Amino acid sequence: MPRNESKKSTCYFDKIKLFHINGHGAGLNSIPIRRCVQVLFLIIALFLGIKFYMFTGQLSSGAAVHIARPAGVEAFLPISALVSLKYFLLTGIINKIHPAGLIIFIMILSTAVVFKKVFCAWICPFGLLSDYLEKLHLHIFGKKINLPQWVDFPLRGIKYIIAGFFLWSVFFAMPAVDLKQFIQSPYNTFADIKMLEFFTNISAVSFIVITILILMSVIISHFWCRYLCPYGALLGITGIFSPGKIHRDDEKCLKCGKCEKVCPGLIPIMEKKKINSLECSACLRCVDACPEKNVIKFSFFPGNTPVSQKKIALVLIVFFTLGITASKLSGHWQNNVPVKAYRQYILNSRMQSNMPVRISRKEMKHMIEMMQKMQRMQK
Ligand code: SF4
């Protein structure tokens, strides 16, 4: 029987076969191109993290700065990007504090408009981790254990409530006049350093919470992505506008159920001809698992040519490369925060080593004054 073209592709990282399990549906173990793209973006994320760590290390040691701050770390500041997006929509200005964060955020939202929440299955490092935690789940339990629908359905609502809260806070509760003030506040300006410190000086509570989330993702497949991630929820909602969908040919379908078995979104694929679900991440596991060619496919219209893993991979890589290059060339990538402002912040932060997690109003005021003083000195 003809197999799909994606089956023939190979990737070094899938040859490793971490927690490889036989007999759980081809789709879990035969996703080579997607896996390569996930690993590529993971390497980029690690590279950015290490470079940023080295950048801050130079500042705290008082050494000269040879390693520049990688602007791409702003990808990890989604709340800041949401505020920047509102500011951009109202003023047409890409702010100079975290311009790369806004560009990356817009690019990620754009991918959802075309390929649903493709970011979750192809780019997000936690999506990759969740895939491997799912393999561990299968290794431990021998089969996929899902929550009953009456528990699953309300739990799925949590991530939409969290995403709705952030959207409401930024787009409705935050007055337009406060946007610029927030963007230029020390809290937002140094949010990347605070994020780094969160992981490098992780508190016992944060460590326990992260460990619980990882354990829950072993017990319940894709726990974080399915129930809690507001970013995924936002992309799922944005993906409503996507013309790209999974289409199933009901007449040729064998009703074998292999597609449903591997679907991380637990979507009842066999009940539908067209998948409109907010949970579809265009992972193409269902396509890969199907024993029939072109019975189930990702396409823009039912009769259209299938969009293969290769095409999605190529579009994502070319799109992000061009988008980032255009931002760099147009001067909308690097921020304008002087290195000495970062140094000052880090040194202050180290001096106050017993600084509480939430910055008090007094400290905020002091930092704002410090920033203003530095800005005046620059002029
Ligand atoms: S329907 Fe297919 S492409 Fe969508 S999430 Fe499920 S397995 Fe992935």
Ligand code: SF4
């Ligand atoms: S779409 Fe393919 S995998 Fe799904 S039930 Fe039909 S034949 Fe089986």
